[in-house]
Amino acid sequence: MQLIKCAIDGVRPQEKPVTIFWAWRDQEGTRHAYRQRLCIEHYTTNVLALEAYHPAERLTCPACGIDVEDSYIPIYATVYMPGAGRINLELPLCDPCSVRVRVNAEVGSESLPDRSLGVSDATPKPTAWETLRALGRA
Ligand SMILES: [Zn+2]
Numbered sequence: 002m003q004l005i006k007c008a009i010d011g012v013r014p015q016e017k018p019v020t021i022f023w024a025w026r027d028q029e030g031t032r033h034a035y036r037q038r039l040c041i042e043h044y045t046t047n048v049l050a051l052e053a054y055h056p057a058e059r060l061t062c063p064a065c066g067i068d069v070e071d072s073y074i075p076i077y078a079t080v081y082m083p084g085a086g087r088i089n090l091e092l093p094l095c096d097p098c099s100v101r102v103r104v105n106a107e108v109g110s111e112s113l114p115d116r117s118l119g120v121s122d123a124t125p126k127p128t129a130w131e132t133l134r135a136l137g138r139a
């Protein structure tokens with residue numbers, strides 16, 4: 002039994018929950034960021050289909066598959082899957098799907114202040130040693 006409850010059903014899962022950092026900008030350009038923890042079951046029903054998305058030459062909506070090359074709403078997600086590491090998702094969603102994904106992302110999640118541990122800031126900075134090595138000096 003885990004201490005953290007699933008954001009959707011409020012049940013403490015048996016296995017470690019999946020942590021998802023969601024981020025998007027609204028029409029005024031304000032950034033919204035949320036941290037959501039889901040049991041494996043709700044991750045599977047709510048997010049897994051989006052995780053399988055791969056951008057093609059022409060962009061299609063990851064949720065419904067329509068062509069969104071000329072107009073889409075980008076939603077970013079960083080998924081921390083226990084035992085599987087981190088997955089970064091960039092989702093070009095059509096209008097109605099973006100609404101649905103945002104509503105689902107807000108269920109039971111914590112709103113994160115701008116510039117906190119959000120999607121774009123989650124990448125660890127390279128250490129000095131890694132930088133030197135990248136430059137061929139170590
Ligand atoms: Zn659940």
Ligand SMILES: [Zn+2]
Nearest residue numbers: 062065095098
């Ligand atoms: Zn769609």
